[in-house]
Amino acid sequence: MFEIVDSPFEPDPYYQQARAAAPHAGALVMFTGLVRDLYQADQGEQITHLELEHYPGMTESICESIIADAMQRFEISYVQVVHRVGKILANEHIVLVLVAASHRRAAFDAAQYIMDFLKTDAPFWKKEVGARGAHWLGLKRKDQQAAERWRALSTNSGSSHDKQ
Amino acid sequence: MFEIVDSPFEPDPYYQQARAAAPHAGALVMFTGLVRDLYQADQGEQITHLELEHYPGMTESICESIIADAMQRFEISYVQVVHRVGKILANEHIVLVLVAASHRRAAFDAAQYIMDFLKTDAPFWKKEVGARGAHWLGLKRKDQQAAERWRALSTNSGSSHDKQ
Amino acid sequence: MVKVRLFAHLRELAGTDAVEIPMGTMQTTQDLLDGLTPHVPPALIEALRDQSAMISVDQRYAGWDAPLHDGAEVGILPPVSGG
Amino acid sequence: MVKVRLFAHLRELAGTDAVEIPMGTMQTTQDLLDGLTPHVPPALIEALRDQSAMISVDQRYAGWDAPLHDGAEVGILPPVSGG
Numbered sequence: 001m002f003e004i005v006d007s008p009f010e011p012d013p014y015y016q017q018a019r020a021a022a023p024h025a026g027a028l029v030m031f032t033g034l035v036r037d038l039y040q041a042d043q044g045e046q047i048t049h050l051e052l053e054h055y056p057g058m059t060e061s062i063c064e065s066i067i068a069d070a071m072q073r074f075e076i077s078y079v080q081v082v083h084r085v086g087k088i089l090a091n092e093h094i095v096l097v098l099v100a101a102s103h104r105r106a107a108f109d110a111a112q113y114i115m116d117f118l119k120t121d122a123p124f125w126k127k128e129v130g131a132r133g134a135h136w137l138g139l140k141r142k143d144q145q146a147a148e149r150w151r152a153l154s155t156n157s158g159s160s161h162d163k164q
Numbered sequence: 165m166f167e168i169v170d171s172p173f174e175p176d177p178y179y180q181q182a183r184a185a186a187p188h189a190g191a192l193v194m195f196t197g198l199v200r201d202l203y204q205a206d207q208g209e210q211i212t213h214l215e216l217e218h219y220p221g222m223t224e225s226i227c228e229s230i231i232a233d234a235m236q237r238f239e240i241s242y243v244q245v246v247h248r249v250g251k252i253l254a255n256e257h258i259v260l261v262l263v264a265a266s267h268r269r270a271a272f273d274a275a276q277y278i279m280d281f282l283k284t285d286a287p288f289w290k291k292e293v294g295a296r297g298a299h300w301l302g303l304k305r306k307d308q309q310a311a312e313r314w315r316a317l318s319t320n321s322g323s324s325h326d327k328q
Numbered sequence: 329m330v331k332v333r334l335f336a337h338l339r340e341l342a343g344t345d346a347v348e349i350p351m352g353t354m355q356t357t358q359d360l361l362d363g364l365t366p367h368v369p370p371a372l373i374e375a376l377r378d379q380s381a382m383i384s385v386d387q388r389y390a391g392w393d394a395p396l397h398d399g400a401e402v403g404i405l406p407p408v409s410g411g
Numbered sequence: 412m413v414k415v416r417l418f419a420h421l422r423e424l425a426g427t428d429a430v431e432i433p434m435g436t437m438q439t440t441q442d443l444l445d446g447l448t449p450h451v452p453p454a455l456i457e458a459l460r461d462q463s464a465m466i467s468v469d470q471r472y473a474g475w476d477a478p479l480h481d482g483a484e485v486g487i488l489p490p491v492s493g494g
Contacts, residue, residue, distance in 0.1 A: 012176040023201035023255060029275075030194040031268060033494055037187035053419055054493070055486060058470035083493065091187060095494045104195060105310065108276050111193075115268055115494060123467075123486070124493025125419035136420040138463070139490040146269065161472075197411055217336055218410070219403060222387035247410065259411045279411060287384075287403070288410025289336035300337040302380070303407040325389075 001079060002063045004054065006086040011096050014080050022078040022100035029107040031115055033095040035088050045130040052085045052094070055123035059083075065161035066117045074110040076101040081114060083124065113150055119143040121161050165243060166227045168218065170250040175260050178244050186242040186264035193271040195279055197259040199252050209294040216249040216258065219287035223247075229325040230281045238274040240265040245278060247288065277314055283307040285325050330360060330396060333403045334372070338381065341372045357383045357394045360402060380407055413443060413479060416486045417455075421464065424455045440466045440477045443485060463490055 011032055018028060039047050067079050078100035088094060097114050101107035119139070126137045175196055182192060203211050231243050242264035252258060261278050265271035283303070290301045332347045339345045347367050354360050361383075365373055383390050384403035396402070415430045422428045430450050437443050444466075448456055466473050467486035479485070 011179065015175065019198070019255070024203065026198055026200045028194075028196045028198065030192075030196075031272070032192045032194075033268070034183070034190055034192065036190045036266075039188065052493070053422075055416070055418060055467075055470070055488070058467060058486065061470060091183070102200075103306070104197070104276075104279055105306075108195070108272060112268075112272050119494045120491070121472075122493045123418070123488055123491055125489060126492040127419070136489065137492040139492060142267070142269075143494075216410070217339075219333070219335060219384075219387070219405070222384060222403065225387060283411045284408070285389075286410045287335070287405055287408055289406060290409040291336070300406065301409040303409055307411075 001067055001081070002060060003080075003082045004056075004059065005082060005084055008089075008092045009082060009084065009096070011093065011098075014082060014096060014098055018078055018080055018098045018100050025077050025100035025102060025107075027101050027104040027107045029099045029101075029104070029111045031095075031097040031111050032093055033115075034093050035090050037090045039090075045132055047090075047128050047130050049090070049129050050088045050094070051127040051129060051134070052083075052088060053125045053127070054083075054085050058123050062122050062161050063118065066114055066121065069117075069161065070099075070110045070113050073113065074101070074106045075103065076106050076110045079110070079114065081118070083118075083122070085124070112146075116143070116146040116150060117161060120147040165231055165245070166224060167244075167246045168220075168223065169246060169248055172253075172256045173246060173248065173260070175257065175262075178246060178260060178262055182242055182244055182262045182264050189241050189264035189266060189271075191265050191268040191271045193263050193265075193268070193275045195259075195261040195275050196257055197279075198257050199254050201254045203254075209296055211254075211292050211294050213254070213293050214252045214258070215291040215293060215298070216247075216252055217289045217291070218247075218249050222287050226286050226325050227282065230278055230285065233281075233325065234263075234274045234277050237277065238265070238270045239267065240270050240274045243274065243278065245282070247282075247286070249288070276310075280307070280310040280314060281325060284311040329398065330354065331399075331401045332360070332364070332367075333401060335403070336406045338372060338375060338404055338406055341375050342368050351396070351398050354396055356392075356396060357385065357390060357402060358392050360396060361392070361404075376404070381405060382407075412481065413437065414482075414484045415443070415447070415450075416484060418486070419489045421455060421458060421487055421489055424458050425451050434479070434481050437479055439475075439479060440468065440473060440485060441475050443479060444475070459487070464488060465490075 080098040082096040097111050099107045099111045244262040246260040261275050263271045263275045330349050334342045382405045413432050417425045465488040
């Protein structure tokens with residue numbers, strides 16, 4: 001369901017696992033986030049790699065709670081989330097979200113829901129490292145708004161993974 | 165960009181191709197539709213396989229037009245769509261949509277847009293074949309509505325792939 | 329001549345995937361549909377009554393009153409079900 | 412004792428990923444933050460001024476006035492940036 005890995009991973013083994021675990025699903029949505037190839041940071045500096053730090057224990061419980069909320073909110077039959085930590089190079093995967101469902105709409109919605117709350121609530125921190133130094137990234141306003149969109153749609157008062 | 169195949173295919177080679185073609189993307193969304201495992205049709209009959217027929221020539225031009233519309237409408241950098249035809253067995257892939265973008269929202273939206281119009285506009289026909297016979301499926305109301313949602317959002321009067 | 333292409337259950341009802349029909353005085357897709365009867369089995373005519381089929385002319389979706397030209401390829405397309 | 416855990420740039424500023432602080436008369440997370448000064452470098456206190464950090468108690472998000480208990484693990488979490 002949720003896995004933290006500290007070395008490069010490929011999505012296909014997870015995809016095949018989802019396919020085997022959800023043979024009645026019919027629709028699979030997979031999202032992957034990767035380190036862009038040698039990109040320029042805001043300051044125009046070339047980035048050589050990322051460093052991903054997290055809060056072991058809390059990360060797992062927050063992410064499992066986001067997944068449980070998604071399973072309850074959408075008609076989906078299978079979820080797998082994988083998040084990389086440690087030193088991550090260009091073109092390597094940072095995160096994978098896989099959702100299986102009978103109908104594509106639920107699979108798309110759930111994958112987006114999980115990514116939106118993973119961005120705002122899961123205790124991961126990303127450091128961009130370049131030739132001239134390193135700096136920590138903060139939560140982007142766009143990501144904050146993406147999660148708020150779901151909260152506005154909720155009829156209930158909040159989810160267990162919500163920040164106070 | 166668009167490919168019709170008449171034998172089983174796996175998504176991973178297409179995924180790796182997308183990853184190589186869009187190294188600056190950062191976000192990849194992949195949708196796959198599969199034949200559910202030995203499912204029951206509406207009449208309660210066990211389905212043994214599907215048969216997919218299409219309109220060669222028109223299929224390609226409609227699908228390429230849907231993809232071109234998506235590339236124009238969303239900030240995405242890469243699209244690949246693959247559709248299977250012929251006799252398709254349980255657990256085999258019917259369709260694959262892959263979208264790469266800098267931001268996940270655009271990739272998710274574009275993948276959904278493409279699937280929604282592929283369902284309503286692309287000239288494919290699916291026959292469910294079971295032990296006691298076969299029948300052709302029609303367009304589902306849910307799929308009709310999914311495409312209408314995008315048309316309602318459009319400011320322009322229509323796209324080149326639209327039905328009249 | 330106009331080449332009429334048939335798909336899915338319409339193809340099965342017609343027992344063929346294409347029928348050639350002389351232009352005669354036909355001017356629109358509606359004229360073509362009105363004039364189909366002598367060229368195809370009655371079951372196909374029956375199946376077209378509910379008007380759920382869509383029409384293409386030269387592989388583009390067209391209306392029921394679209395103009396025809398000699399050599400046109402007209403598709404009679406049942407509701408699609410791909411993906 | 413309360414164990415304070417620090418992450419990302421806050422951890423770097425503190426030069427450590429955890430600080431142990433005696434309960435004393437602390438009752439809430441706000442008391443803890445008010446009493447941090449003698450235990451951590453001034454740069455960390457400075458960095459906490461903009462209040463963008465979030466607080467967790469026993470690995471769950473908590474408010475700035477959440478109750479503390481002896482043995483609690485309090486996280487001071489800069490704005491997150493995973494995914």
